[in-house]
Amino acid sequence: MNNNTIVMANDADAPSVALSSSATGAVTGPFLVTVSFSEAVNGFSAGGLSVSNGVVSSFNAVSPAQYTAEIKPSADGPVTVEVRANATSDVGGNGNTASNTLSVMADTAAPTASLSAAIGDIASGPFELAISFSEPVTGFTLDDLAMVGAV
Numbered sequence: 001m002n003n004n005t006i007v008m009a010n011d012a013d014a015p016s017v018a019l020s021s022s023a024t025g026a027v028t029g030p031f032l033v034t035v036s037f038s039e040a041v042n043g044f045s046a047g048g049l050s051v052s053n054g055v056v057s058s059f060n061a062v063s064p065a066q067y068t069a070e071i072k073p074s075a076d077g078p079v080t081v082e083v084r085a086n087a088t089s090d091v092g093g094n095g096n097t098a099s100n101t102l103s104v105m106a107d108t109a110a111p112t113a114s115l116s117a118a119i120g121d122i123a124s125g126p127f128e129l130a131i132s133f134s135e136p137v138t139g140f141t142l143d144d145l146a147m148v149g150a151v
Contacts, residue, residue: 011092015039015065017083019102026107030057030072033081033102040064041088041096048087053106054079073106111135 016038023031035049046059049069057072073079081102086095112134119127133140 011090011094013039013090013092014094015041015088015090015096017096017099019081019083019099021102021104023104026105027073027079028106028108030070031104033069033071035067035069035083035099037065037088037096039090041090044088048083050082050084052080053077054081071104073104073108076107076109077105079104079106107135111137 018036020034020036021031033049035044037044041064044061044067046056046069049056049059051071053075054071054073056069058070060068062068069081071079071081081104083096083099085098089095114132116130116132117123117127
């Protein structure tokens, strides 16, 4: 008696995907995002990423289930990255589920300073100088000022 058995596996599970980054606080330039699928996927590319207030500046396949993307902020403010549902599929043709939304704050513009004093064109003695910055700053001290013609 010959008993030939064929076993077929049915892959009906959609691959899930999670985004992560080591970026903490506000970033001042490009940052790295890791895209991790629960299983190997086919044909995932930078076009599968949805980015607001930024662009994908580089994209690499680490493995069929893990990818990295460098995101370059376009302006100050939140930069969000996500993978939408069905951006790619597994070997069984199941489209991926939507990822979490990764949000990183960008602060790419240097602060500007405005100086003002309640004096005329020529000061004949000590005067008070007001310095206003375009955004909060830390570490500013008197040593950061360069005075010309002052004693």
